[in-house]
Amino acid sequence: MTVLPAASPFAQPFFQHALLAGTAIAVASGLVGYFLVLRAQVFTGDALSHVAFTGAMAALAFGYDLRLGLFAATIAIALLFGALGRKARPDDVVIGSVFSWILGLGAFFITLYTTSRSTGDGTAGVSVLFGSIFGISAGSAVVAALVAVGVCLLILLIARPLVFATLDESVAAARGVPVRVLGFGFLAVAGVCAAEATQAVGSLLLLGLLTAPAGAAVRLTDRPYRALALSAGLAVLEMWAGLFASYAVPNVPPSFAIMAAATAVYAATFLIRRPVAPTRTPAPAGA
Numbered sequence: 084m085t086v087l088p089a090a091s092p093f094a095q096p097f098f099q100h101a102l103l104a105g106t107a108i109a110v111a112s113g114l115v116g117y118f119l120v121l122r123a124q125v126f127t128g129d130a131l132s133h134v135a136f137t138g139a140m141a142a143l144a145f146g147y148d149l150r151l152g153l154f155a156a157t158i159a160i161a162l163l164f165g166a167l168g169r170k171a172r173p174d175d176v177v178i179g180s181v182f183s184w185i186l187g188l189g190a191f192f193i194t195l196y197t198t199s200r201s202t203g204d205g206t207a208g209v210s211v212l213f214g215s216i217f218g219i220s221a222g223s224a225v226v227a228a229l230v231a232v233g234v235c236l237l238i239l240l241i242a243r244p245l246v247f248a249t250l251d252e253s254v255a256a257a258r259g260v261p262v263r264v265l266g267f268g269f270l271a272v273a274g275v276c277a278a279e280a281t282q283a284v285g286s287l288l289l290l291g292l293l294t295a296p297a298g299a300a301v302r303l304t305d306r307p308y309r310a311l312a313l314s315a316g317l318a319v320l321e322m323w324a325g326l327f328a329s330y331a332v333p334n335v336p337p338s339f340a341i342m343a344a345a346t347a348v349y350a351a352t353f354l355i356r357r358p359v360a361p362t363r364t365p366a367p368a369g370a
Contacts, residue, residue: 092330100224101216105322107231113318114238115276116297130182131277132289134160137189139211144196153278161274165267214285214338246307284338295345302352321345
């Protein structure tokens with residue numbers, strides 16, 4: 084049986100860094116993830132998770148910081164999805180075609196990195212796949228939090244027209260909403276968020292952090308702005324639950340604990356019966 088750490092988690096610098104970066108990343112993921120679900124672009128999030136891994140491995144293979152590859156690849160491919168899709172809303176055929184190509188590149192770059200840079204960090208690939216939030220430095224935590232705050236501000240700035248364009252694209256375009264520009268902007272922000280979230284839960288579990296809180300929020304309310312706030316709030320609570328659980332039981336990886344909490348919350352929404360609006364019975368003839 085694993086003995087619980089004696090010291091308070093808040094007294095540990097590594098936990099403070101993880102809490103700062105993780106909270107900011109969770110809020111950004113909840114906001115971006117809600118629009119991925121609302122716009123039926125969950126497959127885009129799945130593709131970006133693999134793009135994040137490929138980009139990081141490419142940067143390491145050529146001797147650069149893996150974060151450069153993370154951000155460059157996810158933003159570039161997200162914009163490519165938009166360019167190939169209709170009104171910057173890529174379909175499954177576009178995503179699937181690019182997806183398979185990206186997976187092949189990922190296999191190539193990880194082989195190149197492991198064979199040509201034997202003196203490099205042998206655990207880098209594992210960190211990208213599964214996340215390393217407890218290993219994040221103070222400087223990296225601050226940068227991650229600032230970038231996540233920027234993502235949140237951008238999403239809140241475009242939230243109203245983006246909701247309009249998502250729910251009724253043709254009417255939004257007729258009203259002068261720049262639907263295509265909004266689509267490109269959202270995809271670019273989603274790419275940044277995907278790169279950020281990879282540091283917390285890794286590329287393999289990235290999709291869960293982006294979509295599980297949003298999926299739960301959508302099941303709990305039909306109101307867009309309430310669901311947007313609920314998605315961000317659930318993501319933060321799940322991040323905290325995962326971090327504290329992993330600290331209490333060191334054998335449990337934080338990325339697994341975070342996703343276990345997210346999965347549990349989403350599963351719990353199936354046990355909640357939403358009230359059904361009463362239907363009005365037509366009055367009988369002559370009444």
